Amino acid sequence: MTLDPVNLLAIVAMGLATYTTRAAGLLLADRLPRTGRIRVALEALPPAVLTAVIAPAVLAGPAEMLAGAVTVAAAFRLPLLAVVAIGVASAAGFRLLVG
Numbered sequence: 001m002t003l004d005p006v007n008l009l010a011i012v013a014m015g016l017a018t019y020t021t022r023a024a025g026l027l028l029a030d031r032l033p034r035t036g037r038i039r040v041a042l043e044a045l046p047p048a049v050l051t052a053v054i055a056p057a058v059l060a061g062p063a064e065m066l067a068g069a070v071t072v073a074a075a076f077r078l079p080l081l082a083v084v085a086i087g088v089a090s091a092a093g094f095r096l097l098v099g
């Protein structure tokens with residue numbers, strides 16, 4: 001197996017870009033004020049990211065739609081970690097049942 005220098009350069013560049021954005025986020029987050037509108041926006045980030053990741057998957061089929069409905073119902077009563085666990089479990093269960 002040979003290693004193409006162009007591919008190696010692309011992999012290294014992507015790794016550096018990923019590391020740079022993560023490190024910059026950590027450094028900049030310490031400098032942001034923790035009050036007012038910024039606090040509200042930062043508190044809204046985890047559910048927003050979770051929704052952006054899960055929303056396309058819910059439209060993938062009937063099992064995923066059923067799991068999405070169960071997860072939304074759980075979200076009105078339970079904390080975020082429990083909702084994620086219920087969503088994963090219901091998706092696996094409905095995939096076994098529905099196919």
